[in-house]
Amino acid sequence: MFSPGQEEHCAPNKEPVKYGELVVLGYNGALPNGDRGRRKSRFALYKRPKANGVKPSTVHVISTPQASKAISCKGQHSISYTLSRNQTVVVEYTHDKDTDMFQVGRSTESPIDFVVTDTISGSQNNDEAQITQSTISRFACRIVCDRNEPYTARIFAAGFDSSKNIFLGEKAAKWKNPDGHMDGLTTNGVLVMHPRGGFTEESQPGVWREISVCGDVYTLRETRSAQQRGKLVESETNVLQDGSLIDLCGATLLWRTADGLFHTPTQKHIEALRQEINAARPQCPVGLNTLAFPSINKEVVEEKQPWAYLSCGHVHGYHNWGHRSDTEANERECPMCRTVGPYVPLWLGCEAGFYVDAGPPTHAFTPCGHVCSEKSAKYWSQIPLPHGTHAFHAACPFCATQLLGEQNCIKLIFQGPVD
Template identity: 75%
Template sequence: MLLEGSTANAVGSQTLDLHRTCTKASQIFSSPGENFIQNKDTVKYGELIVLGYNGSLANGDKGRRRSRLALTKRLKANGVKPDVIHHISTPLVSKALSNKGHHSISYTLSRSHSVIVEYTHDASTDMFQIGRSTESMIDFVVTDTAPSGGGSGGSAQSTISRYACRVICQRSPPYTARIYAAGFDSSRNIFLGERAAKWRTPDGLMDGLTTNGVLVMHPTGGFSEDSSPGVWREISVCGNVYALRESRSAQQRGKLVENETNVLQDGSLIDLCGATLLWRTTEGLRRTPTLKQLEALRQEINAARPQCPVGFNTLAFPSLAQREVVEKKQPWVYSNCGHVHGYHDWGFRKEKGGVERECPMCRRVGPYVPLWLGCEAGLYLDAGRPTHAFCPCGHVCSERTVRYWSQILLPHGTHAFHAACPFCGTWLTGGHEQIKLIFQGPVD
């Protein structure tokens, strides 16, 4: 028994052994603390990539705060699994249980009734926690993503939970990775308060949703040249799949989607209400272009000596390391027509607020922006030539990659969805999300 005396007797009769009653219970993990295996035999489960940073945070990737994180097999398993469930009627007893050394999930049903599920060690799984908190139990620190990858910088206005979600990976092949809402705090507890969406399942167990929710979208056809966007779902604390709520923080849960699971697939998107992460499997990453291949494509374009059709000066994409610093030979594009030029300071249209310009080649009016190669290779669907750009930001990549991401509506706020450039996070222009680039070859 966990408690002694009359309190224990009051609780014990309502204590169930989840090993017997929860054969299908989801596996949930505890806090970190074990070293990753770091040698030639390292097993990599996959990588998480934060959309909007184009390969690196503005201030550089440091420690657990970075634009992408590889999840690798730990030296020692740190997974946990459901063990015992307690029905509590005394607040002091509830506090005593939740403060124990075991991991637990606390469901507050009313001021006089709580349900606490204890967890025990699971030697078959590794666990990784994701959230805004910089505390040691968080493996991947994620902050709000602003357009152009700026990041919010502060946490006071953040909509990302301090303990947003957890990913559980099987330590043995096929190394299945699963996503769960919420993460364990410094007391090894997940606490769902009185106002949180929670319910009792048909088999007598508990489940719930976090305040702003954890949304997941699995692509149709994997993450390849034949991929198409899937349907956004919400993941519960126990890893069940539900249709979206009416709004992000509504107390009424969506309908259970019984034929879908929380298993992450190559290309699955995880939205934390402020930042969206892309999951790439190890096998999937083997099919993506490397930075060396992207550099070869850049050099191939520059070797063709594209020229400005007006100034006749030779254009060149800057090196992948030279990001967001406009160079003299930088190619620019009229994003409504695709004609590529060198920089010039004419063509402004006063009726467009002095922002949009008229293309001297076709007379179409629209934004005029510098072109940048997408540097985050994990976002590419193929290694095709960089012939298309996102509008209006001007990030360039292969046609299939542009077409795929232009179709995906990413969650924004409590109930809105917008297409956005995966490299910088800029919202794509409605009805004109992409453009094929038209280069002028050398005239000599």
């Protein structure tokens, strides 16, 4: 949909305007089976050749299903709020020349720009993690970007289907606001968290909120799909900021603005850091063999790959001894300091969008062993991510594994060459 050829139409002589990017948490630079078409781990939103945004216009109160159908078949975008069997409010939407709309959801139908499926945690293998029933909505949310500077991006719950309609059935949470306009929530909700202080080394986690179909901000419901909505938070808006997290109940997306990405380390920078570590020839303190981070993520651990004891941070090569008991297969005793804990291979975090700074990769998440800069590790270690219908926990952004341990991450202790 956004091939370079198309992007050039709107600006033959200059770079197309990029509004920002959505990055799916839990993937380290690409989907396990490769990025394909609209289904990928990272999605860039560019200014469209022609505006496709819509804004609310006429409101109809209808007492028969036939009349409701007649309006929804007019070929215009509309949102239908079913209040009872014999009363539906239909809000027609008209073209908005000043905005571009992008839709996200599980459906592969054409109105969806970015197809998102349930994220499988890195702690599960694909065999045990067959998703029986997805909790992500087919038309989950829409992001509307202003076509003029400063290119503000706003998020709304629910997306328009192939008939250009959004239907909120009898059971969906919906209401009429004091000013008379209708609004509602989707079944499992669209949650958003804006970090305090932007997406930088100094950032702190914000508070998770729910976004309504019309873009208002509410406190969370008691459970994800409860009928009763939370309280309106009038002081907050649905404007996305650099580092905003969007949770679709099954997948969490990170929003990076074009300006934020400009100040983020690039893939080339991360590759240079990898080569720098390897050039220092870190050694296994026991076997004295040289260790090296592999250039790409592989299913199979390489012979020279660094391993670490995650309780103390000592980096070793692989060895098959130090088990404390048969019951804890992954618990080993570090030969350097005798600390007992998980012993795992280390993998470099390759998705540049998750880094809050350009520091060297010195820290590993526990228990998965993904390595990134200290400030990035500490930032993600304190972010509570939605899990299931009412739980929150910190997770590794590169593989979605739930973090454990006192700090959720550990400083790595490398040994240089003895010669």
